[in-house]
Amino acid sequence: MPSALTLGADTLVAIGGDILGKPADEAQARAYVARLAGRSHEVVGAIAVVRDGELTDTATEITTVHFRDASATLLDWYVSTAEWRGRAGGYAIQGAGAVLVAGIEGDYLNVVGLPLQRLIDLVPELLPAGIRRSGGIAQGP
Secondary structure, X not given: OOOOEEEEEEEEEEEOOXXXXXXXXXXXXXXXXXXXXXXXXXXXXXXXXXXXXXXXEEEEEEEEEEEOOOOXXXXXXXXHOOOOOOOHHHOOOOOHHHHHEEEEEOOHHHHHOOOHHHHHHHOHHHOOHHHHHHOOOOOOO
C-alpha cells in the first residue's frame, strides 16, 4: 500500500544578511526591488517531505540571482504590475520580473518557487515507474 506523502516548500530571498519575504504592500515591494537592483542576491528554496505523518527528508537549494541596474521608471512600472504580490523578494522571474534579472547561477526552477531536481532526488517515485526502472534520470548530489 503506498504511503501518504506530503510536501512542504517555501522560498526566501537573502541579501546583505537580511531576509526579504513577501512584501506587505506596494511601498515595501518597491523598496525590495530597488534594493536588489544592480546587485546579486540568493534565493533559498527549502523542501520537507512527510510520509505517513513522519518527516523523512529535507533539502535546500540556493540560487544566485543577478539583478540589472534599474531606473526609477522601470521599478515603478514593475511594482504597478502587482506581480510582486505573494512573492519572496517582491518579484517573479517567470513573469514580467524577468526584465529585472541580468542572469542566474543555479537552478532556475528554485527561483520560480520549487527546486524540482532536488524534489525528484528526494522523491523519485514522482517520476513514472518506467523512467525510474530504466535509469532514465541521474540522481543528484
